[in-house]
Amino acid sequence: MLAGQSTGCRNRRFTFLTKSRHRTLTSFEEHADVAQPALAEDALAPGVFTNARRMHMPSVVNIVVLDIANLSLPDQMYLSTQMERCIEHLPAGVPLAMYLNTGLHSVLLQDFTANHDRLLDAVHRALPHFAALGRERFTDITTLRGIAVDFAGIPGRKNVLWFSGGSALSLNPTGMVATPSAELRLVYDELEAARVAVYPIDARGLLVGSTLPVLSAQHGLMEDVATATGGLPFYNNNGVWQAAIRDLLSGSNFYTLSYTPKNLKFDNRWHRVRVTVDGPYTLSYRQGYFADGSNITVPAGARTRLLAGNRTEQVEQRTPIVFRAEVKPVAPGALHPGERPPAPGQTRYSIDYLIPGKALSVKQQGAEADAVVGVGFLALDRDGRPLVQHASASPFPSIRRS
Known part of the structure; x- marks a missing residue:
């Protein structure tokens, strides 16, 4: 199952191809942004918390992850300024959740809220922040798996804006980034099952004089994560807050396309998937899958689980307990x-x-x-x-x- 997003594609024809051949869709579903009843969160007394908003979530939600594991203090201060401008230009009524990742821990800074003052307060609590010692022992795989597990219980599609200073693997003694591809395959399956699209954003902006091999490897991994999950990467550009606004607003309307390959075989190969639409539109979607059998063990939060022998299994979505x-x-x-x-x-x-x-x-x-x-x-x-x-x-x- 693939989720793609685009704006203004209603009444357009989608084409689904694998191996340059047209394929018949198993299902086609449109998700339009529908106004949800607002939660009177400002009426809550200090020290009172509730997750009632999660019972009235829109079809797609946005989550910001501020990853400082490989982000220096000056870069964190630059990111803080960019986040302030992003929140300033964020339209009213768009809820966000915000997390801080230090490499050792991931902390919820602010649950879903459309209150700009609360979002700004969350940014100022997090940035700047001394990174934890020993963070080089934790990889992007750890971070991405945490994202998949933590957000699987939130209903609907999740757009995760992942602000970072590149892969923390560059902190190892050799300075080289070498992420095991087999482990990433499993993580990508977990993210797909949780309906998470990752938008990696290099919070350092335009870089000058950086170590080229490490920088190229870091940006290559950002490209890989975005391609595998249906997001868009952003790096080597100072328009960080503009990119964040673009990603936050572009995913409110999207489509879910599903295709079941005939005679599915686990051949341990990458199968590219291409979706086209007539008209001048830009699509972002998961552009393929590994047929390595790993997706038979995806978490139970998936709506449809793909099994061997051209079989599928419907799995009930988990719903949160309101407290x-x-x-x-x-x-x-x-x-x-x-x-x-x-x-x-x-x-x-x-x-x-x-x-x-x-x-x-x-x-x-x-x-x-x-x-x-x-x-x-x-x-x-x-x-x-x-x-x-x-x-x-x-x-x-x-x-x-x-």
Whole structure:
């Protein structure tokens, strides 16, 4: 299955080709941008959080990843300026989510919001930021796999704007970028299953006097990621914020085309796919697939899974559990019996949460039923390092069915 995007292609004829031969489409689906009800997020009190927006997502969502693993402090300050201008020119009502990747951790800076002040605050919290030590041990494969896993639970197509300073593999002692292609194949399948299109953007702008072999390898990998996932690369140009606006606005209307090859064989080869449309349009789509059998193990979030023997399997999309949580400090004397007071300089917090009843698992025992809810939380510092983590499954008192 391939997802392509273009603006103004309605009532146009698409042509699908492999090996220069016309192919019959299995399905054709148009996704138009439809206005969604706004979430009154500004009405939330401080310390109150909810993911209710994820139940009213548009057909395509935009996610910004600020990857500083290989981005110097001056380049981060340049990126901060470019992001400010991008948000300034972003039309009202376009929601974004923003993440920070330090190489060791990926931190959610701001969940989906169309509030420009909140987006600017997220940028200023993240940039500039000292990169984590030991980041050279983490590769773009780690980052891309994290993107696939983290965003698979978000419904619809995801456009991920990946701002970076090029592959972190250039930090190794030899200074050469050598990404294992076999591992990338698996990651590309995971991204396709999660319906993620990656738009790599070199946050350093126009580069002068850089090491040419490393720079060429980094930009080559950006091209590869974009080609494999249906995005567009952008590098060696100072128009960073203009490129971001282009990518954010161009994907609101798109088409999903699916084609099932006859007598599918896992021949471990790259099969190029080409889509054309009559008229002066620019298309971005996943331009092929590796028939190496890796796609039979894609995550369960895929809508259609391709199997050997020309078979397909329909898989149900995962939907998020809507919750509302309130985090507030506990008064010094308000402790439970037997609970130790916090150490000097520490503050204890309580978390009150509200979830829908249908999210509970119910164990029926005769006329009574036990409802069980699993809750987990993770507290991080500003560098993304975990401070406190806890997970438990708490039974509710038995309830009697009438």
